[in-house]
Amino acid sequence: MHVVPLRLPRRATLLLSLTGILMLGLSACADEPPPPPRDIPFRVDGYLEFLRPDSSIITRIAIEIAETDSAQARGLMQRRTLPQRGGMLFVNDDDTTRTFWMKNTPLPLDILFIGSDGKVVSIAKHTKPYSEDFIRSGGPARHVLEVRAGFADLYGIDETTRVRWQRTG
Numbered sequence: 001m002h003v004v005p006l007r008l009p010r011r012a013t014l015l016l017s018l019t020g021i022l023m024l025g026l027s028a029c030a031d032e033p034p035p036p037p038r039d040i041p042f043r044v045d046g047y048l049e050f051l052r053p054d055s056s057i058i059t060r061i062a063i064e065i066a067e068t069d070s071a072q073a074r075g076l077m078q079r080r081t082l083p084q085r086g087g088m089l090f091v092n093d094d095d096t097t098r099t100f101w102m103k104n105t106p107l108p109l110d111i112l113f114i115g116s117d118g119k120v121v122s123i124a125k126h127t128k129p130y131s132e133d134f135i136r137s138g139g140p141a142r143h144v145l146e147v148r149a150g151f152a153d154l155y156g157i158d159e160t161t162r163v164r165w166q167r168t169g
Helices: 010-031 069-074 151-155
Strands: 046-051 057-066 086-090 109-114 120-124 143-148 162-167
Touching: 046 086, 057 069, 109 151, 143 151
Parallel strands: 057 086
Antiparallel strands: 046 057, 046 162, 086 143, 109 120, 109 143
């Protein structure tokens, strides 16, 4: 059996070559991960002070306040940055056992559960990013504060600490 090579006109050969290159380029793009999401900027809604039992100030941080259901559901999800002296305060009207998780949250956090009297009820330190494990307060809490992991240890924040906060503007 004798095979005769197929001869195509030059234009057809060029067109087939360009199509092949385009197909390779498209398949390479499909395998690449999408660009990372744009970081959500930190918004300063107020300030929060940490107080020792004698009411002296340990430190002060800027806070972003989450009050609405949607803001609380979103929390720090998708956030890739958080100021060293910044946090998100979840403001509620009642005292109950609070439950959080780290789903879609890339930052490890310390989560502080705060009673209606401003006293820290419990702290979940160094939470695991993206975890779907539930993190519960150690008792009834009104507010919850999320700060960067290691913050509580760095400043000596514990269950003897109280907080007070205020909105700006």
